[in-house]
Amino acid sequence: MPELAQARPAPSLPLAESDTLPTRRVKTKAGSRPALRGSLLVRISLIALALAFLALVVLLPLAAVFAQALEKGLGAYLRAIRQPETMAAIRLTLLTALLVVPLNTVFGVAAAWLIAKYRFSGRNLLITLIDLPFSVSPVISGMIFVLLFGSQGLCGQWLSDHDIKIVFATPGIVLATAFVTFPFVAREVLPALQAAGNAEEEAALILGASGWRLFFRVTLPKIRWALIYGIILCNARAMGEFGAVSVVSGHIRGVTNTVPLQVEILYNEYDFVGAFAVASLLTLVALATLVVKKVAERFQGARNAEGVR
């Protein structure tokens, strides 16, 4: 493991805060140029190693998406996206996100409020249960809905008697997506809510604000950016969910295919330009999510620091 071996000498910058400061101090303290040069060498090689790893695992695949999508030019790219089946998949994915994200947002805020503002027995259990979908394989997340609502499932007979279709239809896709993206908003909002404290809320309460007014005028501005990032991340995951949706969708072309499933179909048909063109749309959503995260961190970080003070 060369990474570890090289990582060790790095604390040669014991006073490290910025780059310029420790350099000078190390020099005056040890008075030896080689040590300084050694640490610079270590620093550069560690950065290079980290970047090389990131390039091989994350950056190259990211670039590959766009390179492959545009391999035959912009015309082929646009044609691939405008195929009717792809458009149908985009519509279904948008519909799913439109249903799932607001539901999970309301839940996430309510659950975060509950956990941050009150102490009650079972609170830790609740936190664990909210995290549960994180640790369940997406395939199993889809499967439980098949077991519940499928033709052989627990409610299967009743559903078919009443001519209600859930699995291999849109409701199943929405449910599986809701399950998989369940924790995201709660997970982002909770720390912000905890950092924000209760002082302003209690003041508002004393001044006679109603519960809703208190939430929208006092609390919401404090957690705004964490909430926005939570929603955006939940949205990205909802649009991109593959495993769970793949199990419940039944892969009916143009009807129950979401965008990620459409990517799979095009790919398996060796329509690589098509597959990567559709994939590039999802990649853009992912990149936008990362930008929002950076912005949110900056604003929410400042906000939280203020709250602590």
Place this chain on the structure above:
Amino acid sequence: MAAAANIAARPGWRPGPLPGFRPTLGFTLLYLSLVVLLPLAALVLKTAGLSWGAFWATVTSSRALAAYKLSFGGALLAGGINTVAGLLLSWVLVRYRFPGRDVVDAIIDLPLALPTAVAGIALTAIYAPTGAVGGFLERHGVQVAFTWVGVVLAMVFVGLPFAVRSVQPVLMELGPELEEAAAVLGASRLRTFSRVILPVLVPPLLTGFALAFARAVGEYGSIVFISGNMPNHTEIVPLLIVTKLEQFQYQQATALAVVMLAGSLVTLLAVNLLQAWNRRWTGHA
């Protein structure tokens, strides 16, 4: 739903001065029950209907054993790689300033936001024998795509953010005082790192490992494209479950899912214990 009764019935809770305890509790439990607990209960009920003999035959078939070996073994290896890479990346991001640092920091989260199917086809495009890196490696005798190496690669991809984000905040909180003290007392750099810094980082490193491991074991989307999906060789447990589902062998799929869930529950428990340990050490989760 046992949780619901538990929370409401026990007299221990204190509503506090702020409004909204009852409505948020009610909505949270209702939604949690409908979306998460009820469907999971279906799995438990379905499992209870399995005969022990059939269950045992399914979960110990040679195909299932090969799949466990790949899923759990690959996830262990990927978790190990991610732990080392997570330490390296968070060290570089926290301690050094270099151009593009903000972009690198943002890109770490890409595997969280990028759909797994997209990751799968993109990794395959690069690491298949026809791809940029895959072609190079092939000429040097290493095949990545369509072998277990590809499976581990995809697992490393999906687990990376967990490994980095577990260590990074702890490293950021770690002020220079400890290292200054060690240096003043005459410790070498190596000794300072191994005896002063590393012990503090062990709990978050283990947390990161467990989270990356859990994510990798369950991963499906990115792996099915790069693995080649050969039964007994490059077939992961989630894929085996999907195969059984597609053949309408729900009993067998359920049995395999129970084994996987048991694995994830143990990991989840380990993560919670580790985080409690972490809090004791560093004061935050």
